[in-house]
Amino acid sequence: MDALLLKQYLHLEMVRMDEPEIGPDDVLVRVRACGICGSDVHGLDGSTGRRIPPLVMGHEAAGEVVRTGANAGDLQPGERVTFDSTIYCGRCFYCTRGEVNLCDNRQVLGVSPGEYRRHGAFAEYVAVPRRIVYRLPASLTYEQAALIEAVSVAVHAVNLTPRSLADSAVVVGTGMIGLLAVQALRVGGCTRIFAVDPEASRLRLALDSGATEAFNPKDCDVPEAVRKATGGYGAAVALECVGATDPIRTAIASVRKGGAVTLVGNVAPNVDLPLQAIVTRQIRLQGSCASCGEYPACMELMASGAIQVAPLISAVAPLAEGPQWFARLRNREPGLMKVILRP
Ligand SMILES: [Zn+2]
Ligand SMILES: [Zn+2]
Numbered sequence: 001m002d003a004l005l006l007k008q009y010l011h012l013e014m015v016r017m018d019e020p021e022i023g024p025d026d027v028l029v030r031v032r033a034c035g036i037c038g039s040d041v042h043g044l045d046g047s048t049g050r051r052i053p054p055l056v057m058g059h060e061a062a063g064e065v066v067r068t069g070a071n072a073g074d075l076q077p078g079e080r081v082t083f084d085s086t087i088y089c090g091r092c093f094y095c096t097r098g099e100v101n102l103c104d105n106r107q108v109l110g111v112s113p114g115e116y117r118r119h120g121a122f123a124e125y126v127a128v129p130r131r132i133v134y135r136l137p138a139s140l141t142y143e144q145a146a147l148i149e150a151v152s153v154a155v156h157a158v159n160l161t162p163r164s165l166a167d168s169a170v171v172v173g174t175g176m177i178g179l180l181a182v183q184a185l186r187v188g189g190c191t192r193i194f195a196v197d198p199e200a201s202r203l204r205l206a207l208d209s210g211a212t213e214a215f216n217p218k219d220c221d222v223p224e225a226v227r228k229a230t231g232g233y234g235a236a237v238a239l240e241c242v243g244a245t246d247p248i249r250t251a252i253a254s255v256r257k258g259g260a261v262t263l264v265g266n267v268a269p270n271v272d273l274p275l276q277a278i279v280t281r282q283i284r285l286q287g288s289c290a291s292c293g294e295y296p297a298c299m300e301l302m303a304s305g306a307i308q309v310a311p312l313i314s315a316v317a318p319l320a321e322g323p324q325w326f327a328r329l330r331n332r333e334p335g336l337m338k339v340i341l342r343p
Pocket of ligand 1: 037038039059060149
């Protein structure tokens with residue numbers, strides 16, 4: 001089969017590879033669409049340590065069933081499916097508690113952090129365990145379905161955020177996940193949503209996605225602006241979708257006393273936290289990792305139009321054009337959001 005292989009750091013190449021083999025619990029999927037994730041772009045140069053070559057990346061995908069192992073026969077060849085990016089074992093302490101995103105034996109598709117190497121979906125075929133596969137509703141295209149993984153990350157984070165109808169929310173960082181978080185907060189009953197990002201084009205997209213106000217930290221003191229817009233108090237909740245000291249401090253300073261900050265971004269391994277402000281203002285910090293069973297809800301939200309991903313798809317291109325699209329994303333070309341490759 002054709003595959004886009006990370007041969008060495010910063011070097012992607014189309015190669016011929018053997019079709020993946022499937023075990024009794026697996027499904028072989030012919031990939032029809034696979035999105036390029038920010039984590040793939042960051043992983044390209046080795047800085048994250050999670051894409052050790054040689055590796056076929058790609059974990060945001062959809063396609064059709066080619067064949068199944070003996071224990072996965074409820075799926076028929078030709079059925080349209082998508083799958084989770086997290087491969088969980090189904091047997092450990094956390095899996096048996098239903099916390100599959102926290103599985104002790106968790107692997108991520110298209111990732112190789114050293115302990116394992118799981119080839120992903122930038123290829124004609126990918127093998128995945130049946131338990132992470134979901135049938136696609138007819139109303140979702142493969143391209144839309146390739147964004148379910150990102151939607152599920154945003155929906156999981158919003159589900160973990162304590163809030164009430166008509167609460168106000170701040171979203172710091174309006175890249176892909178932040179923009180989807182804006183939509184999910186809206187569906188989740190937040191009436192005022194403040195988007196925060198240093199890039200004007202992203203703030204425009206955030207306003208189009210349902211944010212009610214947009215603040216650029218280059219132009220204003222964001223916590224001050226949020227307080228001014230909320231009667232002097234600050235927002236009820238904040239979602240942080242960058243993962244670095246400054247944006248996390250912005251999120252913490254933008255919520256009111258007793259507010260909650262959900263941390264989704266995950267770039268810096270360590271950050272500087274304003275401890276006394278968190279304690280004396282009784283702020284709740286909540287980490288959010290991947291998603292945990294939200295796929296069916298996400299498909300429903302997307303099929304009903306409550307969450308719209310089409311405006312976030314910047315380009316759909318053949319897999320062979322992968323290297324140049326990765327380069328454009330790595331150069332942070334303004335306005336470029338999700339790029340989807342089709343094997
Ligand atoms: Zn991803
Ligand atoms: Zn497990």
